[in-house]
Amino acid sequence: MIKSVGQNISAAIEATRLREGAKTRASAATGSATSSASAASASPAARMAAQGAPVDMDRIAAIKAAIASGNYPVNANAIAERMVALDLSAA
Secondary structure, three states: OHHHHHHHHHHHHHHHHHHHHHHHHHHHHHHHHHHHHHHHOOOHHHHHHHHOOOOOHHHHHHHHHHHHHOOOOOOHHHHHHHHHHHHHHHO
16 A cells, blocks of 8 residues: 555656656746846846945955954944844834
């Protein structure tokens, strides 16, 4: 009994894999033509999101150097106050 159930499940899984594979191949064939068209007509917001957040690598390098040399000022009171304010506003 258990063996026949296992065989039925295996057959169903394989059939599903075959159907999904056919769908994937079909969408890949049509998707390549539409992806270039959709990229060209993407909204400015979509293009900006694809580019990622603006990052000032020079500023990051300067902060890393200051931390490494021990010259980065840390105001523990300001940090603690901000943490408490964030925690209280979330409640």
